[in-house]
Amino acid sequence: xxxxxxxxxxxxxxxxxxxxxxxxxxxxxxxxxxxxxxxxxxxxxxxxxxxxxxxxxxxxxxxxxxxxxxxxxxxxxxxxxxxxxxxxxxxxxxxxxxxxxxxxxxxxxxxxxxxxxxxxxxxxxxxxxxxxxxxxxxxxxxxxxxxxxxxxxxxxxxxxxxxxxxxxxxxxxxxxxxxxxxxxxxxxxxxxxxxxxxxxxxxxxxxxxxxxxxxxxxxxxxxxxxxxxxxxxxxxxxxxxxxxxxxxxxxxxxxxxxxxxxxxxxxxxxxxxxxxxxxxxxxxxxxxxxxxxxxxxxxxxxxxxxxxxxxxxxxxxxxxxxxxxxxxxxxxxxxxxxxxxxxxxxxxxxxxxx
Amino acid sequence: xxxxxxxxxxxxxxxxxxxxxxxxxxxxxxxxxxxxxxxxxxxxxxxxxxxxxxxxxxxxxxxxxxxxxxxxxxxxxxxxxxxxxxxxxxxxxxxxxxxxxxxxxxxxxxxxxxxxxxxxxxxxxxxxxxxxxxxxxxxxxxxxxxxxxxxxxxxxxxxxxxxxxxxxxxxxxxxxxxxxxxxxxxxxxxxxxxxxxxxxxxxxxxxxxxxxxxxxxxxxxxxxxxxxxxxxxxxxxxxxxxxxxxxxxxxxxxxxxxxxxxxxxxxxxxxxxxxxxxxxxxxxxxxxxxxxxxxxxxxxxxxxxxxxxxxxxxxxxxxxxxxxxxxxxxxxxxxxxxxxxxxxxxxxxxxxxx
DNA sequence: CATTCTGATTTGAACGTGCAAATTTGCACG
DNA sequence: CGTGCAAATTTGCACGTTCAAATCAGAATG
Numbered sequence: 181x182x183x184x185x186x187x188x189x190x191x192x193x194x195x196x197x198x199x200x201x202x203x204x205x206x207x208x209x210x211x212x213x214x215x216x217x218x219x220x221x222x223x224x225x226x227x228x229x230x231x232x233x234x235x236x237x238x239x240x241x242x243x244x245x246x247x248x249x250x251x252x253x254x255x256x257x258x259x260x261x262x263x264x265x266x267x268x269x270x271x272x273x274x275x276x277x278x279x280x281x282x283x284x285x286x287x288x289x290x291x292x293x294x295x296x297x298x299x300x301x302x303x304x305x306x307x308x309x310x311x312x313x314x315x316x317x318x319x320x321x322x323x324x325x326x327x328x329x330x331x332x333x334x335x336x337x338x339x340x341x342x343x344x345x346x347x348x349x350x351x352x353x354x355x356x357x358x359x360x361x362x363x364x365x366x367x368x369x370x371x372x373x374x375x376x377x378x379x380x381x382x383x384x385x386x387x388x389x390x391x392x393x394x395x396x397x398x399x400x401x402x403x404x405x406x407x408x409x410x411x412x413x414x415x416x417x418x419x420x421x422x423x424x425x426x427x428x429x430x431x432x433x434x435x436x437x438x439x440x441x442x443x444x445x446x447x448x449x450x451x452x453x454x455x456x457x458x459x460x461x462x463x464x465x466x467x468x469x470x471x472x473x474x475x476x477x478x479x480x481x482x483x484x485x486x487x488x489x490x491x492x493x494x495x496x497x498x499x500x501x502x503x504x505x506x507x508x509x510x511x512x513x514x515x516x517x518x519x520x521x522x523x524x525x526x527x528x529x530x531x532x533x534x
Numbered sequence: 535x536x537x538x539x540x541x542x543x544x545x546x547x548x549x550x551x552x553x554x555x556x557x558x559x560x561x562x563x564x565x566x567x568x569x570x571x572x573x574x575x576x577x578x579x580x581x582x583x584x585x586x587x588x589x590x591x592x593x594x595x596x597x598x599x600x601x602x603x604x605x606x607x608x609x610x611x612x613x614x615x616x617x618x619x620x621x622x623x624x625x626x627x628x629x630x631x632x633x634x635x636x637x638x639x640x641x642x643x644x645x646x647x648x649x650x651x652x653x654x655x656x657x658x659x660x661x662x663x664x665x666x667x668x669x670x671x672x673x674x675x676x677x678x679x680x681x682x683x684x685x686x687x688x689x690x691x692x693x694x695x696x697x698x699x700x701x702x703x704x705x706x707x708x709x710x711x712x713x714x715x716x717x718x719x720x721x722x723x724x725x726x727x728x729x730x731x732x733x734x735x736x737x738x739x740x741x742x743x744x745x746x747x748x749x750x751x752x753x754x755x756x757x758x759x760x761x762x763x764x765x766x767x768x769x770x771x772x773x774x775x776x777x778x779x780x781x782x783x784x785x786x787x788x789x790x791x792x793x794x795x796x797x798x799x800x801x802x803x804x805x806x807x808x809x810x811x812x813x814x815x816x817x818x819x820x821x822x823x824x825x826x827x828x829x830x831x832x833x834x835x836x837x838x839x840x841x842x843x844x845x846x847x848x849x850x851x852x853x854x855x856x857x858x859x860x861x862x863x864x865x866x867x868x869x870x871x872x873x874x875x876x877x878x879x880x881x882x883x884x885x886x887x888x
Numbered sequence: 889c890a891t892t893c894t895g896a897t898t899t900g901a902a903c904g905t906g907c908a909a910a911t912t913t914g915c916a917c918g
Numbered sequence: 919c920g921t922g923c924a925a926a927t928t929t930g931c932a933c934g935t936t937c938a939a940a941t942c943a944g945a946a947t948g
Contacts, residue, residue: 199610200668202934213898218936228896245668249607250934253903256553258603260650265639268632273832278622278631285619285651294671296614297639297649314554314599317648423836449836456838459813478627479833482777482803484810556904567928572906582926604904607933 201242210238221246260296261288261505262318264308264332266325267300272421272449273477280346283498284322291506293319306335313341319509322346322501326357327391344505346497347391348518356508356516358500362392362474363399365490365523366444369472370403372488372525373442376533378470382415382440384429384450396446396474415440419450426453427460434461442470442531448477451487455530459484470531485529492523555596564592575600614650615642615859616672618662618686620679621654626775626803627831634700637852638676645860647673660689667695673863676700676855680711681745698859700851701745702872710862710870712854716746716828717753719844719877720798723826724757726842726879727796730887732824736769736794738783738804750800750828769794773804780807781814788815796824796885802831805841809884813838824885839883846877 193205207214212235219226220235227235238244252258263284268274285295296318301308309332312318320342323332328350336343337355348359366383373381383400386393397416404411414436419425426445430453433440445451451473455465463469466485473480476491500519507514561568566589573580574589581589592598606612617638622628639649650672655662663686666672674696677686682704690697691709702713720737727735737754740747751770758765768790773779780799784807787794799805805827809819817823820839827834830845854873861868 200670203936204934214934215899215936216897219897222936226896231896243668245665247607247934248669248671249603249612250903251936253601253603253607253905253934254936256903265636268636268832271832271835273836274632277635278628281631281635281651282619282622282653285653289653295651297635297651299636299639299643311599314597315602316554317602452833452836456836459838478622478625479806479836481625482627482806482810482833484813557906558904568904569906569929570927573927576906580926585926601904604933605906607903607935608905608907610933 200247201244202247203244206235206238206242206244209242210235256316257319257509258317259293260318261293261502262296262298262309262312262321264298264300264321264323271423273447273452273475273479278478280324280494280498283495284502287499287502291502293502293506305331309336309341310339313339320344320505322505325392328389342505342508344501344508346501348520350391354516356504357518358497358504359518359520360492360497360523361399361520362396362490362523363402365474365492365525366396366399366446367403367406368523368525369444369474369488369490370400371407372527373444373470373472373531374403374407374409376442376470376531378442379409380412380415380438380440381409381442381444382417382433383444383446384426384433384454385416385418385446386421387418393446400444412438414438421447421449423449423453423456426450427457428453430454430457431461434463441468442472444472444474446474448473448475448480448487448489451489451530452479452483455483455485455487466529466532470533472525472531476526480526481528483530485532488528488531489526490523491526493521496521554601555598556601557598560589560592560596560598563596564589610670611673611863612671613647614672615647615856616650616652616663616666616675618652618654618675618677625777627801627806627829627833632832634678634848634852637849638856641853641856645856647856647860659685663690663695664693667693674698674859676859679746682743696859696862698855698862700855702874704745708870710858711872712851712858713872713874714846714851714877715753715874716750716844716877717756719828719846719879720750720753720800721757721760722877722879723798723828723842723844724754725761726881727798727824727826727885728757728761728763730796730824730885732796733763734766734769734792734794735763735796735798736771736787737798737800738780738787738808739770739772739800740775741772747800754798766792768792775801775803777803777807777810780804781811782807784808784811785815788817795822796826798826798828800828802827802829802834802841802843805843805884806833806837809837809839809841820883820886824887826879826885830880834880835882837884839886842882842885843880844877845880847875850875 203214203217206217212231216227216231217235220232224232288295298308323343324346326333326345326347333345333355345357348357370381385397388394401411417429419429443454445454451471454471458465458469465471473487473489476489480487480489557568557571560571566585570581570585571589574586578586642649652662675690677697678700680687680699680701687699687709699711702711724735739751742748755765771783773783797808799808805825808825812819812823819825827841827843830843834841834843
């Protein structure tokens with residue numbers, strides 16, 4: 181059928197190059213122009229049904245897939261979202277990485293984006309961000325573990341780089357954020373303990389200065405006020421995030437004049453230490469001492485007794501973050517706003533009196 | 535200085551476009567051609583020192599960074615490595631994600647690559663792989679948790695897609711892999727226990743059929759043989775990977791005619807259950823019953839007592855995997871080979887007799 | 889039947905870079 | 919001072935796609 185061939189042939193058909201087929205290859209097979217194929221994929225309403233059918237078939241036949249790089253070069257977007265994974269500290273259970281990253285990747289995929297991981301650059305907090313945005317490797321970022329006046333948020337803001345944070349800034353600033361209401365989580369834990377009959381409830385938090393920690397601590401104070409319990413300063417302590425620190429804190433609490441019968445911890449890591457110290461002292465956790473953690477890390481259900489913990493809706497957080505970010509990237513400016521999601525208290529044996 | 539300007543001007547200088555500067559912008563400032571700038575970056579030896587200096591300065595001045603997409607389009611490579619994160623099962627501590635992913639990202643960066651995460655596609659085990667490679671979004675893959683005759687490895691192999699696995703295939707096949715000698719890890723644990731005086735050492739493994747699990751089990755048999763201890767089938771049990779399963783297994787073992795004085799577990803998750811069951815039964819772990827885990831997950835040092843565990847050199851694994859993969863991607867064919875790294879036994883209180 | 893209009897399709901150009909070939913420059917030599 | 923040669927630099931083109939403008943086909947209109 182040589183006469184069917186058009187005069188000008190693509191001198192480099194896909195097979196000859198040992199590469200995937202291109203728009204031109206599909207176009208030739210479907211006997212349409214390159215642009216029509218492009219339209220079938222990107223603006224189907226501009227193409228006649230019959231033509232669409234023919235093109236689709238050619239695409240099928242050749243197993244064509246658009247070349248991401250070529251498309252992105254033209255559209256000036258990478259359709260990649262950058263996410264920095266911080267170095268995990270040994271001895272501290274990373275509450276976020278596993279579940280959150282997973283959720284992030286899935287949410288991004290649903291919106292046609294991919295997640296690119298990177299680690300902090302020793303050249304400075306934002307060097308890695310500059311690099312990625314400078315080379316246009318990513319279109320925007322998701323920041324987690326943001327603190328007050330987070331330098332990364334400030335820098336990205338100044339550069340006009342799109343980003344959404346997991347965690348809210350302290351002052352109302354002009355960027356979009358999603359956060360979990362940690363205070364409400366602690367509040368729920370305290371209410372739960374009070375409902376079990378506990379009157380002397382302690383809180384082991386992180387040292388002041390971390391946005392996340394401070395807000396959880398506030399929830400503690402709020403809950404006591406709501407319950408009409410007085411806020412005994414001796415029952416409100418602050419330690420670094422470590423199991424040993426938690427253990428020491430509990431021992432200290434137990435040595436007080438009026439020791440607590442229940443302890444709410446700002447993290448599961450600390451709760452692990454509290455559990456350990458309690459067990460070592462022969463205190464029956466659950467009946468004699470109730471303990472609650474925070475983050476519902478994978479270990480919570482593995483501890484003895486199983487640990488009551490506040491679970492963050494990380495999947496929902498990731499979903500909302502990606503939605504907001506892709507909106508911004510799509511140019512749907514809108515004014516930046518925040519969204520506060522409610523955590524959920526997972527009650528387990530460590531706070532059961534029986 | 536109008537007379538210094540060349541006749542033909544770039545009609546779209548960077549500032550006018552509101553985008554980053556391009557090679558052309560740098561070239562104009564440095565008064566050289568676009569290609570010379572490219573050479574300064576990619577083949578410095580082809581450029582005169584003086585010219586290099588001028589170009590460097592222009593690059594500095596404009597804050598130029600090469601446009602990744604454009605470069606990659608031309609070089610037909612994305613300089614991205616794909617890594618699939620499997621859905622983590624609740625109640626099982628993911629031994630790999632945190633440390634390994636981190637190490638992977640850092641190793642990749644050192645070789646000029648980025649890591650792109652993705653999750654399994656419900657359309658099939660390799661659909662997501664096909665998609666990424668079809669759109670040329672990634673250049674190759676790192677596979678972890680590979681099993682015998684892993685379908686992903688087979689499919690990628692068939693398609694000629696570059697990849698390196700963490701985990702070795704059962705038959706000598708034609709792909710490169712890195713693995714940790716799990717058998718040797720269990721062996722080390724058994725030897726350590728024997729050195730503490732234990733004669734009846736049990737092993738709690740996974741059901742047969744998983745490459746990783748079977749090899750760890752083999753190490754157990756090997757160690758017993760080396761030590762001249764007989765391989766009592768009653769002390770070699772298999773359960774699913776869960777804390778409860780570990781607990782049941784221990785109880786079962788303790789009910790035997792001659793119960794073990796030491797237990798090596800194929801995972802920390804199982805060890806957690808064993809610890810729990812032992813404690814519940816009033817057995818002093820460390821002195822009366824020694825327990826060792828595997829993977830040295832973040833919880834191991836947080837347990838009571840702290841858990842002896844076999845630690846995989848994940849950082850080294852990631853490093854070697856990336857090195858091999860980038861070699862392959864650079865065309866440095868070489869014949870595929872494997873590399874077996876030794877794990878390290880981290881001794882803690884759970885196997886200390888005092 | 890010529891004209892206008894609308895929708896469908898094609899053509900030309902560009903995104904920013906790197907490879908290959910072409911050109912220019914600098915320098916040693918007879 | 920021309921000649922030859924290697925080194926330095928430039929020019930042309932292509933990577934695969936999308937956007938904008940141009941062309942074409944077909945129906946509706948006067």
